Amino acid sequence: MDGDIEIREADRKILRLLYSGLDDARVATELGVSHRTVQRRVQSLMSLLGARGRLALGARAQEAGLLYSPDREVDGDHTTMLSQIRRK
Template identity: 65%
Template sequence: MIQVDETDLTILNLLYGGFDDASIARRLGLGHRTVQRRVQRLMDSLEAKGRVALGARAQELGLLPPP
């Protein structure tokens, strides 16, 4: 089972909205590197090879709304 917490969902939504890691970090009050690590963990967990694939996979799983 894929574990995604509220912060992960917020990060996914912000990525989907076109924000980069630095912008996400500022919005959430997290470190830039922390956001990078969380995005990488999400890509690993959702078996996505990149950010675009991460968004598509998150939509497939119902974690993001359809386009």
């Protein structure tokens, strides 16, 4: 991956939340969208990044520079530590 992939900010948030360990249902709740919307966006992102599974999606997103350190900012509004997310 060369890091030149452009994605919508909503998709970037989905990637970040998934990378932080949340499942689709929790991502949907956090973003105020339906579970099905998250599933469709994940499938679209997997296709865009050439990933055959979710683990590969995270790796490809990281390689493309679409993520940040997983123990930092989850969304643009506030900082949440990974340990806090996993406890919920």
